[in-house]
Amino acid sequence: MVKFEQIKGFVFDLDGVIADTSVYHAKAWRQLAEKLGVTWTDELADGLKGISRMDSLDLILKTGGIENKYTEAEKEAFAAEKNTNYLNLLKDMDATAILPGIADFLKDLEEHDYQLSLASASKNSPLVLEQLGLAMYFKNKIDPTTLKHGKPDPEIFARGAEVLNLKPEECVGIEDAKAGVQSINGAGELSVGIGDKNILSEADINFADTSELTLENIKKALD
Known part of the structure; x- marks a missing residue:
């Protein structure tokens, strides 16, 4: 498994990871x-x-x-x-829809100079990020109109690393769906699953919910 020191970037799914859309x-x-x-x-x-x-x-x-x-x-x-x-x-969505711990986690990643990208197939993701007040963290986004395959195909997470100019093994992919975890694994990135570990059993690291998603906990899981 990848060492914590090798990690340079994080590739996020949107729904169920950043907010409950x-x-x-x-x-x-x-x-x-x-x-x-x-x-x-x-x-x-x-x-x-x-x-x-x-x-x-x-x-x-x-x-x-x-x-x-x-x-x-x-x-x-x-x-x-x-x-x-x-x-x-x-139109009714605001920062209250951000899932627990995510705002702090994004701030922490930025402060530690990690690169961030969004792996969402939704054409509405820029609007969602604006509504949540989180757009400034995700300057690197994939254009969903250029994607040929949906999850569990690895394309979207592979592209998430590409837009950061990073190798897959330097990236952590974060997902709450089984198909998403399979996509991360297929792309050769470290997979973090958020949710039921029985459903997300293929994830390299599993957290019950987003409140457990911290750099410290990822480091512990890898050590």
Whole structure:
């Protein structure tokens, strides 16, 4: 495993790591699902976590048994409608949505001259960071429109290291989803999983929640 002294950069997932935007995503998807006559369940909500917009829509349609009912153009329109719903809900988001300990952790990383990048496939991530008051930490972001593959493919985390001009082994990837941890591992970075260690068993380091995410705790875990 990598030594703590080798670490130069941190590549962050956004939802579930920096802030809980999944609440807003879930509300927006639920609005669309109910409009389409698809029953909303906790299982469906869980299945949508960490996957792309079009994959999420496909899962909703499949759950309702209506995956072959709509054209690609209609599906694109549904995805756009969901995004509009989401952006309207986001207007209420502020710094109170930052997950416990994250603001202090980002400040600490900056003070210790670590480089930071954001590995979010969301085109709305710049807006979310602005709303949270954290945009200044993430000058290095990946352009999601240039990505060819979604998680668990390693592309997004590999690009997270690239934009920092660092080798993968010099970076720590932080995720709260199984597909995200697989993406980090595939990219050859040190993976930190936030959440249930049974679900995130492939992570190199696991913390129960973001409040445990500190440089000191990462160092302890590596020692």
